[in-house]
Structure formats: structure tokens, C-alpha cells
Amino acid sequence: MKYIRSYPELFVLIFVTFACYLFLETQIDGMAFGRQGNFSSVDIIVMSFLISVLIAIIAVIAGVGGGVIFTPLLLAFTSFDTLLIRSTGLVVAMFSGLISTGPLMRKGLADIKLVLLGAIPIIVGGMSGSFTAIYLAQRLGDQSDGIIRLLLGLMLLFIAGIFVTKSSSSDYPSKKKVEPFSHFLKLRKTYWESSLGSYVSYRATNVKISIFLFLLIGFTGGFFGLGGGWAAVPLLNLVMSIPIKVATGSSGVLLALGNAAAIWPYINAGALIGVIAAPWMLGQVIGGLIGANLLTSLRASSVRVILIIILFASSLKLVARGLETLIGIEIPVL
Numbered sequence: 293m294k295y296i297r298s299y300p301e302l303f304v305l306i307f308v309t310f311a312c313y314l315f316l317e318t319q320i321d322g323m324a325f326g327r328q329g330n331f332s333s334v335d336i337i338v339m340s341f342l343i344s345v346l347i348a349i350i351a352v353i354a355g356v357g358g359g360v361i362f363t364p365l366l367l368a369f370t371s372f373d374t375l376l377i378r379s380t381g382l383v384v385a386m387f388s389g390l391i392s393t394g395p396l397m398r399k400g401l402a403d404i405k406l407v408l409l410g411a412i413p414i415i416v417g418g419m420s421g422s423f424t425a426i427y428l429a430q431r432l433g434d435q436s437d438g439i440i441r442l443l444l445g446l447m448l449l450f451i452a453g454i455f456v457t458k459s460s461s462s463d464y465p466s467k468k469k470v471e472p473f474s475h476f477l478k479l480r481k482t483y484w485e486s487s488l489g490s491y492v493s494y495r496a497t498n499v500k501i502s503i504f505l506f507l508l509i510g511f512t513g514g515f516f517g518l519g520g521g522w523a524a525v526p527l528l529n530l531v532m533s534i535p536i537k538v539a540t541g542s543s544g545v546l547l548a549l550g551n552a553a554a555i556w557p558y559i560n561a562g563a564l565i566g567v568i569a570a571p572w573m574l575g576q577v578i579g580g581l582i583g584a585n586l587l588t589s590l591r592a593s594s595v596r597v598i599l600i601i602i603l604f605a606s607s608l609k610l611v612a613r614g615l616e617t618l619i620g621i622e623i624p625v626l
Contacts (some may be wrong), residue, residue: 337571344384344575345582350599351388352583357547358576359385359519361599364448364606367441368613374437375429376565378517379558383569384576385519386551389544391580401541405479406496406528410506410546414520417510418554425515426561434617442614444516448607452600454526474499483538497533505531513547514554520547 344362351358363381366372428436474480479496496502505527509520524547528539558564 337567340568341571341575344572345579347384348388348391348576348579349583349586350602352391352580353586357385357519358388359513359517359551360451361602362572363517364444364603364610367444368606368609373563374440375426375558375561375563376568378425378440378515379555379564380569380572381517382514382519382551382555382558383564384572385513385517386548386555387573387576388580389519389547389551391577401483401537402545403481403534403538403542405477405481406532406534406538406542407545407549409477409479409496409499409503410524410542411549413503413507414510414513414546414550415553417507417512418514418550419510419557421511421514421516422554422557424511425517426557426563438614438617440516440614441610442618444518445607445610445612445614447512447516448603448610452603452607456600471497471499481538492535494533494535494538498531502527502532510550510554513550514557519551 344358347358347361347365351361359381362384363377366377366381367374370377425440428439432439474496477496477499479499480494482491482493484491506524509523509527512518512523513520520543524543525536525539528534528543529536532539534542555564
């Protein structure tokens with residue numbers, strides 16, 4: 293009862309969700325909507341929701357966007373259309389970012405100036421990546437699927453390597469020399485840090501190169517359907533010298549804007565199906581709330597190990613499936 297009083301919105305969402313899916317399982321003929329292997333469409337909807345909850349919990353605790361887990365897993369281990377997976381991955385990444393950064397936003401830790409600085413390049417890059425993905429799919433067909441899986445597999449190996457080798461993020465980066473461009477844009481702020489019991493001041497650095505990197509993050513997010521949570525926080529924290537909490541809070545808002553724009557080319561191409569995306573969206577909301585509440589009691593390092601294992605396993609399978617499509621040789625992996 294104590295948890296119900298503390299988090300009433302979470303338990304209301306869980307109750308309503310399970311009531312809806314119980315109705316689907318008991319009152320709707322799943323076979324009327326077709327099958328996927330041994331599962332009916334209703335079974336797939338219910339499983340999508342449950343898997344989405346689990347992905348959101350892992351993503352929030354590990355500090356990455358849900359799209360980094362969702363898109364590689366489905367591209368590696370299912371036969372769904374790659375455009376459908378990537379469009380839904382952007383939805384997952386968008387909701388994952390917004391839910392996980394909610395508590396930080398309420399504390400005023402999302403810097404609106406940083407959001408506005410990165411919004412245009414991320415939106416432009418995201419839409420460019422989406423249009424490129426759709427163009428390749430229309431021109432190359434199955435060969436495009438092989439190229440996407442191979443490139444994404446190699447990219448995941450790089451991302452997993454970053455998580456293994458990188459040093460821990462700098463909570464409060466030391467102040468560096470004032471840059472004229474940063475001074476002109478007034479990219480500085482002071483906020484109250486409750487854990488220190490004092491105010492923390494910071495000033496953004498390396499602004500010009502960061503704008504280009506935001507463009508690149510947006511492109512890869514739109515092209516692969518990953519979102520950019522794995523890259524946006526390190527960029528803000530390690531390159532621009534933004535404190536980690538402000539970087540996390542700002543990146544969620546920033547990526548939500550970029551992913552929302554990147555989804556539109558997929559919608560216009562008919563690659564986003566509402567009945568498939570809906571359970572993944574809802575699962576991100578509930579899983580994100582659960583993950584945020586578990587964050588204080590679980591060791592993030594252990595969850596990060598699970599994430600690294602998922603990334604490595606998915607990358608190997610993606611590379612194998614990509615080579616199988618492009619070369620025509622069966623590679624027994626997983």
C-alpha cells in the first residue's frame with residue numbers, strides 16, 4: 293500500500309494496461325488479425341508491451357535510450373521489415389528519453405539554451421537519415437536490409453567498445469578557457485546541486501564542433517532508428533563540459549525533438565503502424581517509471597554489464613545476417 297500511495301499514476305497505468313490486454317486475449321479472436329510464426333497478432337502485441345517494459349527498465353538504469361536496445365534486437369533476431377523496426381525504434385527512443393529525464397526536468401536541470409543549440413542540427417540530421425534510409429530501401433530492396441544490418445552491427449561493436457573502455461563521466465567538469473562563440477550565445481548557467489548543498493556553475497565549450505557532432509548524431513539516429521542517447525550525453529558532458537545531470541536532462545528533451553521529426557518520413561512512407569507502435573510506447577512509459585524508482589536501489593554497473601552483453605550479441609548476429617544477405621553464405625551465429 294505504501295508504494296501505491298507513493299506512485300499512484302504508475303499503478304493506475306499498470307492496472308489499465310493489463311485490463312486492456314486481458315480483454316484482447318479473452319474477447320478478441322487473435323487469428324482474425326493474422327499470425328507471425330506460432331503467435332497470433334494479439335500475442336505479439338502483448339509480448340511487445342512486456343518486452344518494452346523490460347527494455348525501458350534496463351535503459352533507464354544503464355543511462356541509455358531504449359532505441360539502442362530495441363532496434364538491434366529486433367533487426368538481429370526477427371524477420372520484420374527493417375523500415376518498420378527502425379520507425380518504431382525512433383518512437384521507443386523518443387518516449388524513453390522523455391520518461392527518464394522527467395525527474396531532472398522538474399528540478400530545472402534541462403538547459404533550454406543547450407536544447408535550442410542542438411535542436412536544429414539534430415532535427416536536420418534525423419530527417420536526412422530517415423529520408424536516406426527510405427531511399428535505400430526503395431532502390432535496393434533486400435540488399436538494403438543486408439547493408440543496414442551489417443553497418444548497424446559494426447556500429448554496435450563500436451558503441452559496446454565505448455561502454456567497456458571509456459572512463460566514467462565527469463560529474464562536474466572543470467571550467468576551461470572562455471570561447472568567444474560560447475560567450476556570444478551566453479551558454480552558461482548556475483543551478484542548485486542538492487547532493488553538494490551548493491550552487492554549480494558551468495560554461496559550454498567546443499560549441500562549433502559540437503554542432504557538427506549533433507548533426508551526425510541526428511543522422512545516425514534517423515538512419516538506424518536508434519535515437520542518440522548513447523552519444524548525446526557523452527557529447528554534452530565530455531566535449532562541451534556540461535555537468536552530467538544537466539547533460540542527461542537536456543539530452544532527453546533534445547532527442548525527443550529530433551526523433552519526433554525523424555519519424556515523419558517513415559510515417560509518410562507508411563512504415564509506422566500504430567497498432568504495433570502503441571504497445572512499445574506504453575511499455576516505455578511504465579518501464580521508465582519503474583526503472584526510475586529502481587535506480588536508487590540497484591547497482592547501475594551490473595545493469596550496464598547486461599547492456600554490454602546485449603549489444604555484443606546483437607552486433608554479432610547483425611553482422612552475420614548482413615553478410616548472409618549480401619554474400620549469400622549462411623553463417624551459424626546464435
